Amino acid sequence: MNNDKLFRQALQRQNDRAANMKMPDDMEQRVMKSLKPQATKRRWLYPISAIAVAACVLLLIMLGIEQKHQPKQLPVIVEEVTEPKNEVQENTLKVVEKDNVDKSQTSHVKLANITREVGQLHTRRLKSSQPTKKSSKAVKVEEPLLAETEPMPEETETTQEYLPTEPDPFLLAAAFSQDIRSRGEHLYQEVAQMINNQ
Amino acid sequence: MTNDDNIIIERIRGGETSEFAQLVKRYGPSLMVFVGRIVAVQEDTEDVVQNTFVAAYQHLNDYDSQKASVSTWLQRIAYHEALYHLRKRKRQVMLPLNISDDIPDELPEDTTAQQLDEAIQQLSPEDQMLLQLFYFDGRSLKEIAYITGKADDSLNREVSRLSSQLHRIRQKLSIILTHRNHE
Numbered sequence: 001m002n003n004d005k006l007f008r009q010a011l012q013r014q015n016d017r018a019a020n021m022k023m024p025d026d027m028e029q030r031v032m033k034s035l036k037p038q039a040t041k042r043r044w045l046y047p048i049s050a051i052a053v054a055a056c057v058l059l060l061i062m063l064g065i066e067q068k069h070q071p072k073q074l075p076v077i078v079e080e081v082t083e084p085k086n087e088v089q090e091n092t093l094k095v096v097e098k099d100n101v102d103k104s105q106t107s108h109v110k111l112a113n114i115t116r117e118v119g120q121l122h123t124r125r126l127k128s129s130q131p132t133k134k135s136s137k138a139v140k141v142e143e144p145l146l147a148e149t150e151p152m153p154e155e156t157e158t159t160q161e162y163l164p165t166e167p168d169p170f171l172l173a174a175a176f177s178q179d180i181r182s183r184g185e186h187l188y189q190e191v192a193q194m195i196n197n198q
Numbered sequence: 199m200t201n202d203d204n205i206i207i208e209r210i211r212g213g214e215t216s217e218f219a220q221l222v223k224r225y226g227p228s229l230m231v232f233v234g235r236i237v238a239v240q241e242d243t244e245d246v247v248q249n250t251f252v253a254a255y256q257h258l259n260d261y262d263s264q265k266a267s268v269s270t271w272l273q274r275i276a277y278h279e280a281l282y283h284l285r286k287r288k289r290q291v292m293l294p295l296n297i298s299d300d301i302p303d304e305l306p307e308d309t310t311a312q313q314l315d316e317a318i319q320q321l322s323p324e325d326q327m328l329l330q331l332f333y334f335d336g337r338s339l340k341e342i343a344y345i346t347g348k349a350d351d352s353l354n355r356e357v358s359r360l361s362s363q364l365h366r367i368r369q370k371l372s373i374i375l376t377h378r379n380h381e
Contacts, residue, residue, distance in 0.1 A: 007333065010311060010314040010318055018230075018233075018234030022227070023227045023244075028219045028222045028223060030248055031219070031222050032219055034248065035252065
């Protein structure tokens with residue numbers, strides 16, 4: 001390469017400019033300070049990682065154990081056993097349980113029985129000619145019905161289990177919809193009667 | 199000196215982190231000059247050198263005394279740190295893309311020192327460092343290949359690539375200087 005001398009001189013000048021850059025006095029401190037979190041991180045990295053893994057494994061095991069011991073939500077299948085109409089007071093509900101049931105769930109079933117019966121009685125009342133009156137017949141029916149219920153367990157002396165302070169909203173909703181349905185039917189019959197009379 | 203460096207490195211690997219300050223004190227000034235060739239700004243050069251030492255500490259277990267000295271190993275790290283720093287700043291070099299073989303690699307006759315300085319500044323950082331290492335430092339192609347090559351590159355392949363690259367660099371300078379003379 002010709003002008004080799006010129007070329008080397010150019011490189012020399014470039015190097016001289018770079019040589020003017022002096023290392024600052026605090027470079028050692030800056031570097032060592034940058035290393036410290038690395039050293040600390042490295043020292044504690046493996047123990048912390050091991051603890052984290054162990055904690056995750058323990059958590060998974062605990063969750064598994066908890067799910068095993070959790071009482072299952074029992075799917076309840078309710079069958080209505082219909083009795084002859086002149087024996088309303090003998091209508092009962094049989095509950096088919098899929099699994100073992102404790103006493104508290106038995107009381108829930110009883111509550112469902114009573115609420116359902118109330119809804120049915122109300123429907124029958126609407127179908128009669130005087131739906132607004134609370135017939136003594138209904139009262140009479142209710143009394144024997146209550147008498148027919150199974151005796152309460154001894155440990156629950158209060159009626160709270162059978163008549164809770166707050167009724168089950170789903171059962172109430174079912175009774176309400178049944179009520180609306182029967183009113184609709186009654187209305188339909190009235191309209192039909194009016195049309196026939198015209 | 200090499201034996202001392204190896205002893206220091208073994209101590210640092212053993213957990214005596216404070217020994218690393220000795221390496222900083224020993225090789226810091228030369229690294230500043232090495233990086234300053236292509237970075238050219240004091241603050242940036244300091245940052246690059248600091249990052250170089252931190253990276254060296256993190257990869258201390260990768261150092262192999264059979265392949266290179268501590269100085270060369272640090273220069274390798276510094277070279278790649280400097281390039282990374284310059285790429286972040288998006289330093290661009292405007293040069294013709296196609297360099298055919300018939301372009302001469304000799305400088306024009308009437309080239310001045312200032313023109314040559316400016317032409318070298320227009321080269322890429324990689325090319326500038328290559329010129330410095332080969333023509334100014336007098337390093338072998340094998341040593342230059344170790345400094346500038348990537349971890350997964352074969353050394354022999356890198357050496358053959360460098361020799362053709364040096365030729366290309368001279369052609370680039372010739373183009374730049376010829377272009378200037380015509381302006």
